[in-house]
Amino acid sequence: MNWLDKLERKFGRFAIKGLSRYIVFLMAFTYCLIYFLDVSGTYIFKLMLIPDLVLDGEVWRLITFIFIPPTTNLLWVVFALMFYYFIGTTLEREWGSFKFNVYYFTGVLGTIIAAFAFGGFGTSFYLNLTIFLAFARLYPNYEIQLYLVLPIKVKYLAWVDWFYLLYAILTQPVPVKITVIASIVNYLIFFGPEMIAYMRNRSVVYQNRSRFRVIHAPKTxxxxxxxxxxxxxxxxxxxxxxxxxxxxxxxxxxxxxxxxxxxxxx
Ligand SMILES: [Zn+2]
Ligand SMILES: [Zn+2]
Incomplete structure (x- = not known):
């Protein structure tokens, strides 16, 4: 992540500290606005990412769509927001605020680009999914209580998600394929090089073993x-x-x- 370190040195001071706090707070606020005050359901429509309406001047949709809560059920929304807050702050503690900002906003940007390129609605579903996938990659053995009773390690949930994403990429029409890929581009940027290096290393180790040679990596x-x-x-x-x-x-x-x-x- 060399180029990210360079960016951080230049732009690190612009990072939003505790980004997850704001997002979760605004999701909770939006939830109250939509479900306690707005019986007719027009507010939520005003917040969605709909490219045609953005072009008509409703530019706030470029940002408000990320505050639409993930579920309408009050009990689930409480758990979902607590979980988002937890994995968001964990990632920020792991990476620092700047890298977490880059990860999050690259996901937002990917979602917007996909929505504009292929019409239809933009949704924060994949964006939130990539936050979870990053968390699952860094803490694969962290255990959560699925449906509040069934303990399960996050890596298994992540596998289910990857299967779902791969299935969408393989079987859906091209616009959907691209939308899914654009939405997970932040994950690919952050973990792609590491995954490629890992695969390369494995073949290097394999070759070296056969030659009885050891590579000393520089240690910093x-x-x-x-x-x-x-x-x-x-x-x-x-x-x-x-x-x-x-x-x-x-x-x-x-x-x-x-x-x-x-x-x-x-
Ligand atoms: Zn401190
Ligand atoms: Zn110390």
């Missing part, structure tokens, strides 16, 4: 605690997270994540 630390300066090279068991309350992206070891004084710039 990826993570460093802002307080004590520890890196994953000091102890491979150490874990690091970005703090979403510090200004700018600052990383901490678990010991200092909750005990440091938040960085204030200026």
């Amino acid at each position: 630390a990826k993570h460093k605690c802002t307080v004590c300066g520890a890196t994953e090279m000091d102890d491979s068991k150490l874990e690091f997270r970005y703090c979403i309350d510090c200004e700018g992206d600052h990383e901490y070891c678990m010991e200092h994540l909750n005990t440091h004084e938040h960085v204030r710039e200026g």
